[in-house]
Amino acid sequence: MSSSSAARGRGEKARPGVRPPMRDALVAAAFQLFLERGYEQTTVDDIVALAGVGRRSFFRYFPSKEDVVFPDHERCLADMTTYLAASADEDEPVRRVCDAARLVLRMYAENPTFSVQRYRLTKKVPGLRAYELSVVWRYERALAEYLRVRFAGRPDGTLQADVIAAAVVAAHNNALRSWLRSDGQGDASATVDHALGYVQSAFGVGVPAGRPVGEQPEDVVVVVSRRGAPLWRVVREIETALDRD
Amino acid sequence: MSSSSAARGRGEKARPGVRPPMRDALVAAAFQLFLERGYEQTTVDDIVALAGVGRRSFFRYFPSKEDVVFPDHERCLADMTTYLAASADEDEPVRRVCDAARLVLRMYAENPTFSVQRYRLTKKVPGLRAYELSVVWRYERALAEYLRVRFAGRPDGTLQADVIAAAVVAAHNNALRSWLRSDGQGDASATVDHALGYVQSAFGVGVPAGRPVGEQPEDVVVVVSRRGAPLWRVVREIETALDRD
Structure with a gap:
């Protein structure tokens, strides 16, 4: 007792x-x-x-x-679904799914000791790894379903939705795992923000938070690149240019 | 008997x-x-x-x-690992993982009737869905491990590796499922090529197959874009420019 x-x-x-x-x-x-x-x-x-x-x-x-x-995933999945359902038309879709992914991070960061213990346990037990994969898959589907609706007018809407949802989940989990491996030390939010920033730079609107999308719409950006440069490097240049001043 | x-x-x-x-x-x-x-x-x-x-x-x-x-996944995973291990330094990494993903498609396309039957079965049995998720995860890890080595010199190498591997798998599976839903009718390869092209446009070098990366390295491309344009649209423009002439 x-x-x-x-x-x-x-x-x-x-x-x-x-x-x-x-x-x-x-x-x-x-x-x-x-x-x-x-x-x-x-x-x-x-x-x-x-x-x-x-x-x-x-x-x-x-x-x-x-x-x-995994006592809190059902609640977190429900919170994510509610959050996505409350999205307005003017919300940029890729940013919205990144923000939705941050709800998962918050659940882990609420209780670092518990999260780190569970991470170690899950790594050792194959059955728990399988369970975790199914949970991750449900988060990914929630994000993808939201994006599919938002991208319904695009020719490759479902493809883009599935790919971006997977990229967001992978970026989130990369950052989350690196935080868990550090025993929950360090700034989990900053790590995840950085990781999600990479996905936004590839797929989203490369405008920093706080500046409305579409401001100064007649501004132009000129990028000069060697033909052989890797596209990710070109993209990074564009992003830098868009963020400047 | x-x-x-x-x-x-x-x-x-x-x-x-x-x-x-x-x-x-x-x-x-x-x-x-x-x-x-x-x-x-x-x-x-x-x-x-x-x-x-x-x-x-x-x-x-x-x-x-x-x-x-899933009698052929172990063989396919082994083939994928061998294929990635045989990569040369001059192979563009994102294209290489896209080509590795095509090995999975080939396995499905070898036997459309069997693949379609299994797809229907897997959708109905939760235990098989879980098994399939674990197989997909192993493919994704194989691609990510390869990219982590190739991106070892980049500041965000592991992040980029994980995100790109997830995007490749999601694009492949989006195309594969659409082919399976069509009862294995249609051109599976073309569908997957199109889906992987989207990932390459976001992350890879947008040079069409057959032209070596780095040819005419002093050529320049100038892209003019409105500041508010979605980055994916800018990327598509760059890709079009790189493919031209």
């Missing part, structure tokens, strides 16, 4: 306020056991015993043992 | 020559049963009974029932 209340205490401290305490207690108990014994060696019975609740309580919150490892 | 030899006959017809006949017979028997009874309702015992072989033979070729659904 003392270990149960210790687990609950950790859970409440780790993720303040908004979720049911029993749910938090189950997450905390689960992670305590995963770290002590390993994921495969921990059963749902072990988790509910430590949390001091019944099996039925566990399955009320989590369909399976895997779900307790 | 007659159904067994029918299955083997189908297998040999479907995938000529290079693989062991028993392996092909198992694939053919498995798909016959998956289509007749459904994937979940078919056991490994059912498959080996129809193919006329023992359980041990099945597991010699396939670690699990899921693996028999």
Whole structure:
């Protein structure tokens, strides 16, 4: 019982306020056991015993043992869908999906210790890697579905939507993983901003935040490039030119 | 026994020559049963009974029932790794990963009927979707690892590698799925070429195949653009300019 209340205490401290305490207690108990014994060696019975609740309580919150490892993705997916649905026509679509991806980062950054522990656990357990891939895929589909609607008038709308959604997710995850590998040290937001900036430079409107798209529409940019220069370098030059003054 | 030899006959017809006949017979028997009874309702015992072989033979070729659904991905992954490892320094990296992705398309296009059947099956069975995601992830990692080496000198090398690999895979899969949805009608190669062309226009060197990169290196291209134009449109203009004459 003392270990149960210790687990609950950790859970409440780790993720303040908004979720049911029993749910938090189950997450905390689960992670305590995963770290002590390993994921495969921990059963749902072990988790509910430590949390001091019944099996039925566990399955009320989590369909399976895997779900307790990723307790916040469903909420985050719902938040992302809501955020994208609230988009206005004047929102630049690529920037909007980048901002939507930042919701995922925020979830991880809310609780660095938990996120780093989970990252290490996930790397070791193939079943959790597979689960994580399916979650990532759902985020990517949410972004792609939004872009498909926004790009409906373009000849290659679905292609562009799928490619940009994948690029945004890959950039986000590259930055997120580098932050997790640093044990949650450093500025996660700045790392992700930089990564998403690369995607925006390739696909989006290369105008920095704060300056409305389309301002001074008659301005021209002249880029002179060698024919053999890699396109990404040319693009970087254009972006620099567009951002200047 | 007659159904067994029918299955083997189908297998040999479907995938000529290079693989062991028993392996092909198992694939053919498995798909016959998956289509007749459904994937979940078919056991490994059912498959080996129809193919006329023992359980041990099945597991010699396939670690699990899921693996028999995707019998050629391991070979294709190995081919892709070999192809990327054989890359020369003068190969433009983005084009190289696009060409590597075409190996996957070729595998699907070798046998349209089988590929379309599997596509329909995979859409219906969540466990197969998860398996497919893990396979796609392995292709993406193979492309990203190659690009990480090629981009080792760039400040954002790993970021660019991960983003471009994801974009290539997304473009390939967008085209592949549209071909599969059309029941394998139409020109799969042309569809994938078009999709990969979009990725190359965003990230790669926009020089058409057959003209060496770096030819006439002193030639210049001048692009004039409105400041508010979307970057993808500017990129398309540059590409058009580079392709001209």
